[in-house]
Every structure is written in structure tokens, then in C-alpha cells.
Amino acid sequence: MRLAVIIGSTRRGRFGPTVADWLTQQAVKQFEVDVLDLKTAGLPDGLPDPDDERPAEVDALGSRLATADAFAVVTPEINCSFPAPLKTALDWYYEEWHAKPVAIVSYGREHGGCHATAQLRQVFSELQAVTIRNTVALPCYWEQFTADGGWPKPSAGYEAAAKLMLDQLVWWAEALQDARKRRPYQP
Template identity: 85%
Template sequence: MRLAVIIGSTRRGRFGPTVARWLVQQAAKQFDVDLLDLKTTNLPVILPDTDDEAPLEVAVLAPRLAAADAFAVVTPEINCSFPASLKTALDWYYAEWHAKPVAIVSYGRETGGRHAEAQLRQVFTELQAVTIRNTVALPCYWEQFTADGGWPRPSAGYEAGAKLMLDQLVWWAEALRDARDRRPYQP
């Protein structure tokens, strides 16, 4: 099973790579993981007309997304939503998301990114992807560093939530992959 973990934030000083590295460690027990950092993909922010050819940066990322059996999106909450860089990445692709499960790991202040999560569910529904119920929300994540700078503290309890989420993601990824193999998905 192939999992694409997507770091949704591109801003300077972002926390997303820390969360993504932790998630990759958890997910590697069940998936072959492909870590996609939107900061390094250089996706254009201006979308073309529907008849225009996709730019090279978009074409390079497309096969990696298409090869994934499942996705895990790591996103901060910014102004009660998810970052523009993530929306741009979602909008550049369409068929790559179809009939595949998506797990959401969000972080932020007291809400832990739940507003971003809710909005992502709506967007992924439109892209004909399936968001799984269980997520990992990280409220006030900066409070979970250990004395030596590690993250997260073992007492944070994030591993249990990640295991539940990833177990569900495996189930959905296998079920949807089997369904796509039996009959190609037609939107």
C-alpha cells in the first residue's frame, strides 16, 4: 500500500515538516510512504484555462499522486481555514484523488486545526475522494516539546490517535483499491 503524505504549508518557520516526519514514522509500519512537501514542488499559483497544457511542475507531481493508494494531509489552520498552497495543489489535480481515502492531520491553536479539517472534507468530497472519520488534531502543539527539543512528548498521546487513524486508512485504501481494480472509477 502506497501512502502520499502531503505537507500543506509552505510558509517560513512552518511546523508541518515536524508533524509530517512524525506521521511518516507512524505510517511506515503499514505503508510504503512518499513524502510530498508542497514547498519544494513549486506548483504555479495561477491555474490555466481548462484546455491549456499542464506546466512541467504539475506534470512531475501527477504520477506520484496517481500512484498513491491513500493520502494523509498535514495542514495548519490559518484564519479558520487551510493554506492557499494546499488549495492550489488540490485544484491542479482531479482524477488523481478519485476514489481514494484521505486522512487529515491538523494543527493549530486551541482548535487543533479542526476548522481547516472541516473545510478540507468539503473540498475532498468535490474531488470524489473519501475522507476517513478519525483524524489527528494537534491543539497548542508547541506545548508538546520535550526538554531536549523532541516532539511530541510521549505523554501527549498522539500515537494512539495516529494508530487508529492509520488503521482506518489501511482498511479504506484496501477496499477502494480492490473496488478500482474490479471496476475503474467513473465520475
């Protein structure tokens, strides 16, 4: 099974790569992992007119998304939502998301990005993807650094939440892959 881990923040000083590295360490036990960083993907900031040619960067990322069996989106919560570059990246693609499961790992203040997660569920539903129930929410994540700068503290308990989420993601990825093989998905 191939998992695409998508880093949804493009801000300077962002925490997303730290979370994605941690998640990748958990996920490689069950998946072949491809980390897709929107900051380095080179996607245009806006969507084109329907008659415009698709940029090469869009095609390059699209082929990586198309080969994924499942997705894990790592997103901060900004003003009770997810970042605009992540929404633009989601909107560039359509068929690449169809009938594939999506896990969400969010981080933020006291709620750990739960508002961003709720909004992403709506968007992925429209894209014909299946968001799995269990997520990993990282409230006040900055409090979970160890004295030597590592993240997260073992006492944070994030590994148990990640294992449950990834176990569910594997089940959905296998079930939906089998279904797509038996009968191509038609939206």
C-alpha cells in the same frame, strides 16, 4: 499500500515538516510512504486557462499522486481554514484523487485545526475522494516539545490517535483499491 503524505504549508518557519516526519514514522509500519512537500514541489501559484499547457512540475507531482493508494494531508489552520497553496495544489488535480481515502492531520491553536479539517472534507468530497472519520488534531502543538527539543512529548498521546487513523486508512485503502480493480471508477 502506498501513502502520499502531503505537507500543506509553504510558510517560512512552518511546523508541517515536523508533523510529517512524525506521521511518517508511524505510517511506515503499514505503508510505503512518499512525502510530498508543496514548498518544494514547484507548483505555479495559480491555475491556468483551460487551453494552457500544463507545467512539468504539475505533471511530476501528478504522477506521484496517481500512484498513491491513500493520502494523508498535514495542514495548519490559518484563519479558520487551510492554506491557499494547499487549495491550489488540490485544484490542479482531479482524477488522481478519485475513489481514494484521505486522512487529515491538522494543527493549530486550541481547536487543533478542526476548522481546516472540516473544510478539507468538503473539498475532497467534490474531488470524489473519501475522507476517513478519524483524524489527528494537534491543539497548541508548541506545548508538546520535550526539554531536548524533540516532538511530541510521549505524554501527548498523539501516537494512539495516529494508530487509529492509520488503521482506518489501511482498511479504506485496501477496500477502495479492490473496488477500483473490479470496476474502474466512473464519477
